[in-house]
Amino acid sequence: MRISDRLSRIKPSATLAVNTKAQELRDQGREIISLAVGQPDYGTPKHVCEAAKVALDEGFTRYTPVPGIPELRKGVADYYTHFYGAKTAPENAIICNGGKQVLYNLLMALVNPGDEVLIPSPYWVSYPAMVQLADGVSVFVPTTAEEEYLVTVEGLEAVRTAKTKVLILNSPSNPTGCCYTQEQLDAIADWAIKNDIFVISDEVYDRLVYAPFSPVSLAKKWEAHPESIAIVGALSKSFCMTGWRVGYALAHADLVKAMVKIQGQSTSNINSITQKAAVAALTGPWEIVDKMKESFVRRRDLAYDIITSWGALCPKPDGAFYLFPVLDQFYTEEAPDSASMCTKILEEAGVALVPGSAFGDDKCIRFSYAVDDEILLKALTKVGNVLTGI
Structure with missing residues (x-):
């Protein structure tokens, strides 16, 4: 089948690739926590x-x-x-x-x-x-x-x-x-x-x-x-x-x-x-935004404290619900870039993340904190164990 040349220049979505791999592991009976999601964990008002x-x-x-x-x-x-x-x-x-x-x-x-x-x-x-x-x-x-x-x-x-x-x-x-x-x-x-x-x-x-x-x-x-x-x-x-x-x-x-x-x-x-x-x-009301902001600030601070405790350089964000730490100090011959490190973390810790290469910076990995506090703590503990070799 003939496909237009313009599509050869477009790379597949990295986030969709992460989700596909995560679903494969879920189908095998693995518990997978996703910190790759780009959506709030609240319902529509x-x-x-x-x-x-x-x-x-x-x-x-x-x-x-x-x-x-x-x-x-x-x-x-x-x-x-x-x-x-x-x-x-x-x-x-x-x-x-x-x-x-x-x-x-x-x-x-x-x-x-x-x-x-x-x-x-x-x-x-x-x-x-x-x-x-x-x-x-x-x-x-x-x-x-x-x-x-x-x-x-x-x-x-x-x-x-x-x-x-x-x-x-x-x-x-x-x-x-x-x-x-x-x-x-x-x-x-x-x-x-x-x-x-x-x-x-x-x-x-x-x-x-x-x-x-x-x-x-x-x-x-x-x-x-x-x-x-x-x-x-x-x-x-x-x-x-x-x-x-x-x-x-x-x-x-x-x-x-x-x-x-x-x-x-x-x-x-x-x-x-x-x-x-x-x-x-x-046309409102907008109370849900204030409610979400309260939880996101709490989760941001929790995630930021844990990630920086690994020795990672990470600006403290003022908005959205992501952290984008520099983690290339943890790369190895087995996992020499953000994509392979995300695969390693997914397979060993059961936590889905998005590689920084998808966003133009291979030194970093994106973490979403739009999840429940306990789930976030559990996921970050697992990731930290993989990165620090515990």
Whole structure:
């Protein structure tokens, strides 16, 4: 069978590979704990589920406008006004099948063949593949654990060329959990605007940040420069709606129209029932976010203390629910890189993790702490025993 050449450039998902191996071991009767999950361990709030049930009962099961139903687009616009003080309008919002489709639509709308897209590294696993699918060129901007994996204007300027057209920023970060301050975000945005570089600000975890850090966004900067910035959001993480597949963008109305063209020829509107549920989520109440944040802070501190007790270098994250420690000091001839070390840990300890190579840094391994405290403690103890040879 003939398969298109473009797919030969796309690597399989590392997280899916981990899940496949973990399931194989479960099928053999092994107890496997997954710290590879990228979703909260809480359920979708009842009022959101009730809104979906009402939509079903009322027969809201037909096609909707491609960019989303009007009340949901208004809900997204109002979200950025309410939390970040940005003046927005429903025509600045588009609803997509999760944050992933938002990013894909944006890159397809913005990138021409050969355009360079700056991606701070480590990065979320799908950014480079999406750039490739858009016929762009990924240019990775290295950061280090010592600088909390945060890119600087100087680091960006060092790799900028005449072909640089787009910058992807992610805060809070997946995989590191590290966050930019408002001042840092604004400074980077100002540099990009000055150099005619479009900024895609991936803010999917924006509500999951921990005191003393506060949620930040480029929404106000977008208000002043809507032709130069687009913001990506979703309800997957903050509202425990990963399986509902609802993401959104705040963008210039002309860019939204371009994204509608792409989505209209691929998926059309997202699930109609999900849209009604998303309206309920965006209009509140938001107590579940505060409840999750309390547990995530506790789990973060627990995991951080254990991981650093191994002698690992690891920035303490201010958001999301991941830790990204440097663990290459534990690599051996048997397990010389992050992928083989994750396989070793999975086979010997029964704990699933994601190799740092999937995120552009082979020295590291990603740990999710979106699991129950006792399970987290048990898993980390097992991992520590493998790494330290106990």
